Amino acid sequence: MQIGRRQVVLAGVGLGLAAMAGPRLLAARESEPQAFSTYGIVPAGGELDQTATLQVAADAAAQSGTPLFLPAGIYSTNRLDLKSGTHIHGVPGRTILRYRGGGTLLSLKGASNVRLAGLVLEDGGNALDKDGALLAAHDAKQLEIADCRVLGSGENGITLRQVSGRVRDCEFANIRKGALFSEDATGLQIAHNHLHDCGDNGILVWRSDAGEDGTIVTGNRVERIEAKSDGTGQNGNGINVYRAGSVQVSGNRISDCAFTAIRANAASNCQMIGNSCARLGEVALYADFAFQGAVIANNLVDRSAVGISVTNFNEGGRLAVVQGNLIRNIFIRKDVDSRGIGIAVEADSVVSGNVIEAVPTFGILLGWSPYLRDVNVTDNVIRNAHIGIAVSVDPAAGTALITDNLIVGSKDGAIRGLSGPTPVGPDLARESAEAYRNLAVYANVVR
Template sequence: MSQLSRPSRRHIVAALLALPVFAPRLAQAQSSLDATSLGVVGDSGADQSPALQLALQQAAAAGQTLRLPPGVISVRNIEVPGNIIVEGVPGRTRLTAPVDTNAAVIADRGNVVLRDIDFAGGNNGLIIEFSDDIALERCSFRNSAIGVAITDSGVTIMDSRFSELDDAAIHAMDSRGLLITGNRIDYCGNAGIRIWRSQTGPDRSIVSNNRIANIDWRDGGNGQNGNAINIFRADEVTVADNHLSDCAFTAVRLNTTRNTIVSGNVCLRSGEVAIFSEFAFSGSVIANNLIDGAATGISITNLDSGGHLATCTGNIVRNITPTSPVNPDTMPVGIFAEADTAITGNTVQTVPGVGIAAGYGAFLRNVLVANNVVSATRIGVGVSVVEGTGPVQVSGNLIHATEHAIAGLAWTDIVEPDLATNAGRFDNVSISGNSVGLAP
């Protein structure tokens, strides 16, 4: 019997290269249609809507990829059909729309890819509604109110650029699961990415590896604007590995969410709270984020609205500012939590207030503060000790503060400056195994 020889790496690679390639159905179009053959002209200055609409319909009917010419193509309210790939010339094809219209609309369609197209002007660069399997690749959006407005759709947006938008880069309502990845967003009037729902429910969107900067709050308010990423009533959303800087309010804001993950994000120079889990949230995982510069680092709050259940683990929080330029009610705190939350394994440094705060007034229930490193703070760990508070445990932390290592608080007042020694005065407080010290 002959002995079977083990295949070499070269043989394996050769075999893999010989296998058929199974690409998505849209990518297998056998031919392409040049839009110029049907009268679509770049830089003409004339309205190209009729010619482009005809070209889109013919390409979709024939299963062809539609290739747009370079230059500025003036359009209004183009209706993109399903089962089509539309490609521009990278960096050279631009669709522009008048201020009272939209450049293009995808409505009740499926299997659409738009690639290497710049959208400028109009109320919205692109509207997508009641559609699925929509992909935007290497596109750009600027000088409109919203770059991409999404309603009840499943969309992938990747490697695209959003800039100089009056309201938001991406606004999504009642999504079917979005993938927003690898995009660059800057200079937006009110928001970077908003994922909202009309009613609380599963959304399952993923927002990852984006760079978002310079988000303003032109329409004012106390937190609904000025956020890089805002998740509202949308459950089961992941926000991971994004670089978020210079936002008027918040880098990542979760409002009334369930089972949401916020991990691995870099959050720089937030005007209010860098990472916020607020109102009727439940099940927030906030882990391994880096926060440098904010009025509050992480806030897990609103027990009064049912907000509870979170883990806050492995984060670095540093350089908290004394006040917020946009919200005078914000207090200088590194990490804050109220209910059913484990705050473990974090590093907090340089806070002109409380490094880690458990509860505010009577709003405290089942909070664990354990195995954290806290230094260069006025108060290392602050625990609410007013009547009616629930259990809290502070254990195994390494704390160096300038005034009080572990203090008991009544709202904002220090009522027990040495809580580690006098924890027995408060039935709800358990303190053990901390290494504490005061440093100038």
């Protein structure tokens, strides 16, 4: 290829401009602050108390705007109070802040724009305050916790009150009580964390009074959650939503919990979508007590005492869509009064497009005694249940529409009425339901 005079001239001009700009760019770079600073901090192997030097460095980072970088190693410290604008970065898995005392390890009150990344927060065996946590934040805006590990807390892992921001890509392990607790959030996302081997709960999203919350809980892996503090359901949950409205819980993998994978208690407009749940001791997906509005869709449940329960109409619990879920391998657990049910609903609900297989009692249970109102059950596949669909025929019970379901292998009838816990009358999939004024049953297929 021939190079013309024009290209040669332009190339020369470009080289000249680059030569002139080079020293200026170098001088500009030298005058700019470094991306990170250690502020003279070096690890001391966990033997020395480094609280004072760490606090000075954190305060300097907040004031200067240059993030504090902590090299790999162990830093033993009492409580550190973080101010607005504090950014602390470490080497993921290798920069360890070890708790010595002071009630909590990291504390934020009224701070904004705080970022913590690549840190290990570790309980050093010194007692936290009762119901305390390794990290406690109150009235914090735009808090970001990323790529951190929270390990071995004798109380809670992280406690957030009135906080906005994100907790993402972190690990929580060997926490005595709850791994991650949020109350009265103001715009929070909890995403892509791994929580395992916790004593009471995984993720808790609560409000002090019932109201809209809007926290997004997505893409987390939660496993091996016990109920060491006992109770009848307040502990032993992978994800627990309490009085917090409009919370979205989606795309999580939850397994091996003593009680529930996702429990929304008195939490209106909660969505549980696309979660994978396995080996749960009680109800896998639970909407209960005084709520209005729940969407439980496209989830997979494999092995639990109850697959899905939408209940407590007597307490105001109503209004739900239960759609497109796959539920299988349900078992009976008598010690917590769980009856081996696939799906149970009570009021103002649609149950459609679900596949339910291997259930020892009822594939779908509609209502309980008088607690039934306006339920539509259509287009479900139920295989190998003791009774395919059971529906309350109590004189005070409301209306149920049961149509276009495929029910295979039911041992004691495809569709049966219930008086309290007792099946009554004929199989309504094969004989008329005209004797029950509250039921419309037609076009179901039974094999």
